[in-house]
Amino acid sequence: MPAAEAPGRPLGGVVARWPSPATRLALAVSGAGLGLAWGGWVAIAVALGGAILALVAGRGRRLALAGLGLLPVALSSLALNALLPAGAEGVGTALDALARLLAVTLPMTLLFAATPLADLLADLEARGLDRRAVFVLGAALAAVPRAQERAREVVEAQRARGLDTEGTWPRRLRGLLPLVGPLVIGSLIEIEERALALEVRAFAAPGRRTPLRRFPEGPLQRPARWALAGLLTAGVAARVALRLAGLAPPAWLRPW
Amino acid sequence: MLVLDRVTYRYPGSGRWALPPTSLEVRAGQVVGVRGPNESGKTTLCLVASGLAPVAIGGELKGRALIDGRSTLELRTHELAQRCGLLFDNPSAQLTGLHRTVAEEVAFGPCNLGLPPGTVVERTEAALRLLGIEHLAHRDPARLSGGETQLVALAGLVALRPPYLALDEPVSRLDPERSAQVATAIERLAAAGVGVLVTEHDEELLARVCDLVLDLGGGG
Numbered sequence: 349m350p351a352a353e354a355p356g357r358p359l360g361g362v363v364a365r366w367p368s369p370a371t372r373l374a375l376a377v378s379g380a381g382l383g384l385a386w387g388g389w390v391a392i393a394v395a396l397g398g399a400i401l402a403l404v405a406g407r408g409r410r411l412a413l414a415g416l417g418l419l420p421v422a423l424s425s426l427a428l429n430a431l432l433p434a435g436a437e438g439v440g441t442a443l444d445a446l447a448r449l450l451a452v453t454l455p456m457t458l459l460f461a462a463t464p465l466a467d468l469l470a471d472l473e474a475r476g477l478d479r480r481a482v483f484v485l486g487a488a489l490a491a492v493p494r495a496q497e498r499a500r501e502v503v504e505a506q507r508a509r510g511l512d513t514e515g516t517w518p519r520r521l522r523g524l525l526p527l528v529g530p531l532v533i534g535s536l537i538e539i540e541e542r543a544l545a546l547e548v549r550a551f552a553a554p555g556r557r558t559p560l561r562r563f564p565e566g567p568l569q570r571p572a573r574w575a576l577a578g579l580l581t582a583g584v585a586a587r588v589a590l591r592l593a594g595l596a597p598p599a600w601l602r603p604w
Numbered sequence: 605m606l607v608l609d610r611v612t613y614r615y616p617g618s619g620r621w622a623l624p625p626t627s628l629e630v631r632a633g634q635v636v637g638v639r640g641p642n643e644s645g646k647t648t649l650c651l652v653a654s655g656l657a658p659v660a661i662g663g664e665l666k667g668r669a670l671i672d673g674r675s676t677l678e679l680r681t682h683e684l685a686q687r688c689g690l691l692f693d694n695p696s697a698q699l700t701g702l703h704r705t706v707a708e709e710v711a712f713g714p715c716n717l718g719l720p721p722g723t724v725v726e727r728t729e730a731a732l733r734l735l736g737i738e739h740l741a742h743r744d745p746a747r748l749s750g751g752e753t754q755l756v757a758l759a760g761l762v763a764l765r766p767p768y769l770a771l772d773e774p775v776s777r778l779d780p781e782r783s784a785q786v787a788t789a790i791e792r793l794a795a796a797g798v799g800v801l802v803t804e805h806d807e808e809l810l811a812r813v814c815d816l817v818l819d820l821g822g823g824g
Contacts, residue, residue: 466704479716486702494701541697547660548690549700550716550764553682558715558724560708 368565369471376459378576383451385587391447398454414457440604474559606630611667630799637810640820646803650770654690689761693773698757707741713764731763751782771802
């Protein structure tokens with residue numbers, strides 16, 4: 349039975365010990381938020397920081413895959429903007445959009461590559477987050493892999509009944525249509541089952557849940573989380589204020 | 605004693621009674637089986653016995669459903685969970701999917717009650733031991749076989765220490781070997797004094813574990 353401390357998924361290098369899951373979340377969210385809001389050098393710094401941390405933590409491959417996933421979007425955006433009359437300015441806009449996309453994608457990918465979802469939820473709950481909020485967050489984050497699993501089951505079931513889901517693209521698309529109904533209806537039924545399953549596990553009981561795991565952390569992490577939250581709030585507020593005033597970010601923040 | 609006295613139930617928004625008038629009793633340590641064709645109301649019977657229908661899902665209940673003398677209508681869902689656990693036929697939907705180990709998954713219910721950590725651990729270990737699955741304690745719940753998942757889901761209910769359990773077709777998705785594991789678990793539960801209501805098509809399971817088998821909508 350796990351008791352005092354969560355081992356977490358082992359991280360490599362210097363980040364093996366210090367950030368608790370909650371601090372990692374604060375770091376990822378603040379980086380992504382600031383990168384998205386400001387773009388330019390801020391976004392580049394966040395993306396680079398994420399990449400360096402990923403390499404140090406031994407998660408470079410996962411991050412590279414996420415970056416590769418953005419390649420089609422990046423290439424099409426660059427091509428489109430280069431062809432438009434805006435010319436060099438258009439390319440700058442496309443590069444800025446790409447930097448923002450990377451700034452959001454890489455820290456969040458690194459967070460979930462280095463932190464098991466169960467650890468993150470347990471840590472948040474142990475720090476006082478409401479059980480319903482924790483469950484909603486967990487269910488939302490687990491929804492995509494769950495939907496993928498269900499889709500795989502439906503595809504296999506339909507294939508077993510003779511549905512052709514391979515071959516040319518038009519044929520594949522035609523093959524997808526009969527999958528939509530079972531997938532949607534199955535997901536709805538499962539949501540209902542899961543809601544009832546929570547009831548039979550006394551999820552609605554009043555009071556605070558018993559935290560089974562604690563994630564010990566040094567004295568600096570709590571203030572660091574508050575500082576990150578403050579930085580994110582101030583950064584986003586400043587960017588919104590500039591936009592409302594019709595001003596561009598300072599030139600030293602814009603590499604293009 | 606778990607008592608259903610001429611109960612019948614209609615789901616919210618439905619004009620049809622989903623359960624024919626049914627009466628039965630389940631005593632401590634007794635296993636009562638219920639068989640019936642598809643759509644005969646077996647799942648509904650389990651929902652009514654556990655009190656989730658109508659307490660959690662709404663609808664209309666006629667007749668009386670009593671757990672140790674108290675009407676299920678008087679109880680809230682977390683109180684019902686501690687009086688009559690309900691196991692669904694789809695075990696994977698019964699697990700939260702948010703825990704890294706089987707032990708944490710089983711501990712989910714006791715944690716919800718806010719019990720002291722020592723009590724949670726003790727209940728979890730006892731539930732795993734009772735069902736003979738201590739060896740799964742540190743396994744990832746997402747990587748279990750169907751039979752193991754069903755037993756873990758059952759352990760999650762047992763950890764809440766309800767005196768009664770309603771099992772809705774617990775082996776319908778399992779092969780004979782896994783079904784035998786679940787049958788052994790039911791026998792262990794009954795031996796520990798838990799009253800079990802089990803709906804099932806599997807005649808072999810019913811013959812093996814039940815003290816009494818009823819036909820839904822028919823005679824005993």
